[in-house]
Amino acid sequence: MSEQETSSATGHSQRPAIAWRNPPLLFELSREGRLGVELPPVGVAESALEELLPESVRRTDLAGLPEVSEVDVIRHFIRLSRRNYTPELSLYPLGSCTMKYNPRLNEEVVRLPGFANSHPLQPISTVQGNLELFWALEQALIQLTGLSRVSLSPAAGAQGEFVGMLMVRAALDKRGEGRRYVLIPDSAHGTNPASAAFAGYQVKELLSNEHGTLDLEDLERAMTEEVAALMLTVPNTLGVFEDQILEIARIVHSKGGLLYCDGANFNAFIGKVRPGDMGVDVLHMNLHKTFTTPHGGGGPGSGPVAVGEELVPFLPAPLVNSGADGFTLDFDRPDSIGRVRSFHGQFGMLVRALAYIVGMGGEGLAKIAENAVLNANYLRKGLEGSYHLPYTTPTLHEVVFTDKRQTASGVTTLDIAKRLMDYGFHPPTIYFPINVSGALMIEPTETAAKEDLDSFVEAMCSIAIEAEEAPELVQGAPYTTPVRRCDEALAARKPVLRWHPPEAADS
Numbered sequence: 001m002s003e004q005e006t007s008s009a010t011g012h013s014q015r016p017a018i019a020w021r022n023p024p025l026l027f028e029l030s031r032e033g034r035l036g037v038e039l040p041p042v043g044v045a046e047s048a049l050e051e052l053l054p055e056s057v058r059r060t061d062l063a064g065l066p067e068v069s070e071v072d073v074i075r076h077f078i079r080l081s082r083r084n085y086t087p088e089l090s091l092y093p094l095g096s097c098t099m100k101y102n103p104r105l106n107e108e109v110v111r112l113p114g115f116a117n118s119h120p121l122q123p124i125s126t127v128q129g130n131l132e133l134f135w136a137l138e139q140a141l142i143q144l145t146g147l148s149r150v151s152l153s154p155a156a157g158a159q160g161e162f163v164g165m166l167m168v169r170a171a172l173d174k175r176g177e178g179r180r181y182v183l184i185p186d187s188a189h190g191t192n193p194a195s196a197a198f199a200g201y202q203v204k205e206l207l208s209n210e211h212g213t214l215d216l217e218d219l220e221r222a223m224t225e226e227v228a229a230l231m232l233t234v235p236n237t238l239g240v241f242e243d244q245i246l247e248i249a250r251i252v253h254s255k256g257g258l259l260y261c262d263g264a265n266f267n268a269f270i271g272k273v274r275p276g277d278m279g280v281d282v283l284h285m286n287l288h289k290t291f292t293t294p295h296g297g298g299g300p301g302s303g304p305v306a307v308g309e310e311l312v313p314f315l316p317a318p319l320v321n322s323g324a325d326g327f328t329l330d331f332d333r334p335d336s337i338g339r340v341r342s343f344h345g346q347f348g349m350l351v352r353a354l355a356y357i358v359g360m361g362g363e364g365l366a367k368i369a370e371n372a373v374l375n376a377n378y379l380r381k382g383l384e385g386s387y388h389l390p391y392t393t394p395t396l397h398e399v400v401f402t403d404k405r406q407t408a409s410g411v412t413t414l415d416i417a418k419r420l421m422d423y424g425f426h427p428p429t430i431y432f433p434i435n436v437s438g439a440l441m442i443e444p445t446e447t448a449a450k451e452d453l454d455s456f457v458e459a460m461c462s463i464a465i466e467a468e469e470a471p472e473l474v475q476g477a478p479y480t481t482p483v484r485r486c487d488e489a490l491a492a493r494k495p496v497l498r499w500h501p502p503e504a505a506d507s
């Protein structure tokens, strides 16, 4: 289709078909008898073989497996990788996701044989180094958050939230208080209401004010003794810091409630302020965002939860303890909400996170917050002449624009996002947060250099001009990607998860 549209009047395509641009599946590459590797004869007599591998378990044909050469395989995966977008390629400004560069040093460290070859079922005495790593990471996170203890178990931010809310519930049960509601501002991350509901609470939404922050009078009205907790995203999804957080904590605590802080975007204030000092009782962090463990495509993740004194007894089991006999896994925790994951956390992510923390040091970590905020504000300045900025409150690590100026000529946020791909950038997060119509949520992260930011601003400003002068150009984008516009709803509702050989396609 794109070939056709770029054809010249003489019928020659501006973009001749290149065979590898749309690589076939490995199954389709299969040619009968083609080999990837030739193995020497087994050297075991047929009679002995019968004893080792009885007929019943032996395969007689390889039907359905692709027969391909080594070079077929290598080319196949290299071709696929060229259709990917990664932070190693260019700016990846996906708001709220913190797609920053992951240092290669982390990868070196996690592949050290002592880490890479250990198994969670080994006896504790043989994995003392691993337990020491858990302990050291917990101590670092305690220092950074100002809270009392940290569970490293949760395997994602959303699971951290769920674990946090289960602990809130357990603590209130212990007090003998059956509270029913959790307050959540409309500027919270979308997973917050789901986590509260999963933990058995009814969610009450609070509306943000014209500054994009929580309205204290509203909170005062809503905060009753029926409310278990307030779940506050800090900074909120507008990239705005709740500057009244001390007062917010006071109001919540005055009615016996607990303050949950969604600290997935800790990178915005790490090393600057500590949640424990702001009155937060329970907080989750996303190691895969702030602490540079690779993520994307749904995993892996790591969402440790830090708690103040009151919630310590309820932390998931086990916790790693340090004592005279070395490091131990403590399962003897009668008030614990229990085990929340098989084995103990996403070990590889934890190794990378500690490598990152140690590599950066305390001052280095404070610098990441400074640079993340500086970069977001640099983009804000560069773009505010071309795009509508719904909230003028100071920006932390990300900034939210809208398509309000472009919709006049029929160009929407989706069109702008698609057009950015033609300029070689991953689009920002779109239509989120939901309290902003046509949102474009941009998070450059601290690993973007000034040159990256300048070329992104240039691309976005060119698109704003195109939207005015040639709206249909933007509406038709993208033109340069392997596939053009997909039916996103259909892709989610009727995913095609299995390949069938052509002859069996309709069975």
Ligand SMILES: *Cc1c(COP(=O)(O)O)cnc(C)c1O
Pocket (backbone or CB within 6 Å): 096, 097, 156, 157, 158, 159, 189, 191, 233, 262, 263, 264, 265, 286, 301, 302, 303
């Ligand atoms: C990413 C994010 C989450 C969810 O984290 P997952 O690891 O994707 O489950 C929650 N809250 C905020 C503010 C986030 O940015």
